Amino acid sequence: MATSTAPKSLLRPMTFPRKLLLGPGPSNMSPRVAAACALPLLGHMHPEFVQIMDEVKEGxxxxxxxxxxxxxxISGTGHAAMEAACCNLLEPxxxxxxxxxxxxxxxxxxxxxxxxxxxRIVKKPAGSVFSPQEIEKAVTEHGPRVVYLTHGESSGGTLQPLDGMGVVCRRHGCLLVVDAVASIGGAPLYMDKWGIDVLYTGAQKVLSCPPGASPISFSAAAESxxxxxxxxxxxxxxxxxWLANYWGCxxxxxxxHHTAPISNLYALREGLAILAEEGLEDCWRRHRRCAELLHAGLEDMGLTLFVDRPEHRLPTVTPVRVPTGIDWKEVSQYVMKHYKVELSGGLGETANEVWRIGLxxxxxxxxxxxxxxxxxxxxxxxxRSKVHSSL
Structure with a gap:
């Protein structure tokens, strides 16, 4: 016999408002992805599900x-992919x-x-990017086996140039790991051409899927x-x-090995299919055009973008400075209350300094x-009107 009663909160239907998620992630699911989430479950070793896994890999x-x-x-969010890169590639x-x-x-x-x-760390302020010369200088000084770079730094809104970084790493005999959680699909990225050894992303950003299945890839050098x-x-x-075997690699x-998040992989397969139908180049262009439209509109309002140089601005996440005398949280709450639109604050070094707008x-x-x-x-x-009325 149960010793406690069922929670009253679970005896009523779940209710929540529809919101437009224009923060740094997740993004809203497309109807096709939402429909894929509701498909009947298959066993995680069924041949039909293995076929879906193969199609996800190709995507x-x-x-x-x-x-x-x-x-x-990876069965998990982008943090799980980050952890997988760390624990597999690095030894004590x-x-x-x-x-x-x-x-x-x-x-x-x-x-x-x-x-x-x-x-070992080479550090620059949020909103800045690294040059190949700066990375080569640090590599020469520290002699690492692995170098890590963030392609799309969503806390500072930067798009890190990667062309030439792989050449630097090859010249010094080290591997290159890149975080592309906030950038993949929204900006050009070429894993093989740019000499990236480990690349990972999440499903909940440009792919517009629920978080829970995170793409990752390893070069032959990383495998060695x-x-x-x-x-x-x-x-x-x-x-x-184990995962290489489970995925047929x-x-x-x-x-x-484990029970995969089956519905998440349905969703990821559909998100990849939608991107493939649009085409990578057209998807990159769409995100760039929307970002440029946003940047122009913000500047027309007299606001200041956090990242100075346009070529270093991440198309998918735009930080904009909060004007003096304005409470960023009050504005975000107003936008949510009246428009049901998410407008996020800063993170880490940019906390309380910016809003972050995700497209x-x-x-x-x-x-x-x-x-x-x-x-x-x-x-x-x-x-502003509230501030002026209180004076």
Missing amino acids: IQYIFQTNNSLTLA GDVILVAWNGTWGERFSDMAARNGADV KMAARRKKPVSFYLDMG DGQPRRY MGHNATPDNVRLLLRALKEGIDHC
Whole structure:
């Protein structure tokens, strides 16, 4: 007999408002992705589901622009993919150079240290990017086995140029890891052409899927380093040896490793299909055009973009400085109350200094840009009128 009663909260239907998610993520699901989430479950070893896994792998190879065999989706959010990169590639004592210009470099440093790596940092303020010369200087000084860069730094709104970084790493015998959670599909990225050894992203940004299945890929050089490990990775769940087999990447009969998030993989397959139908180049162009429309509108309102140089602005997430005397949170709450639109604050170094506006995947449309600009202007005007009336 049960010793406690059922919670009253669970005895009524779930209710929540529809919101337009124009923050740094997640983005809203497209109707097609939402419908895919509701498809009947299959067993995680059924041949029909294995076929879906194979199609997801092909889709990841396409959006990453890679031919890497070891390409799959981690069962977890983007943080799980980040952790998988750390725990598989790094061994205790390995020197890793982290290019830190925002929250995600800080986060990767923490994860690498927890895996026993010797973490060296080259740091720049949020809103800045690194040049190949700066990275080469730091690599020469520290002699790392691995270098980490964030392609789309959503806390500071920067798009890190990557062309030439792989050449630097090859010249010094180290591997290049890149975080593309906020950028994949929204800005050009070429894993093989640019010499990236480990690349990962999330499903909830440009792919407009629910978080929970995160694409990742490893080069042949990264595979060689992992094969030469002295000890197994600390995580069984994220062990790439097991996952490579489960995803059919090693040419051997598949073995059960874990129960995949089946509905998430349905959704990811559909999100990849939508992007493939649009085409990568057209998707990149759409995000750039929407970002430019947003930037022009913000500047017309007299607001200041956080990232100075247009070529270094991340198309998918735009930080804009909060004007003096304005409470960023009050404006965000006004926009949510009156428009049901999410407008996020800063993160880490940019906390309380900026709003962050996300235009990703299904949400990256000119209509949403115009709605956001109208809502933001109204919110700022409302906040200013309250300040003036209190004087």
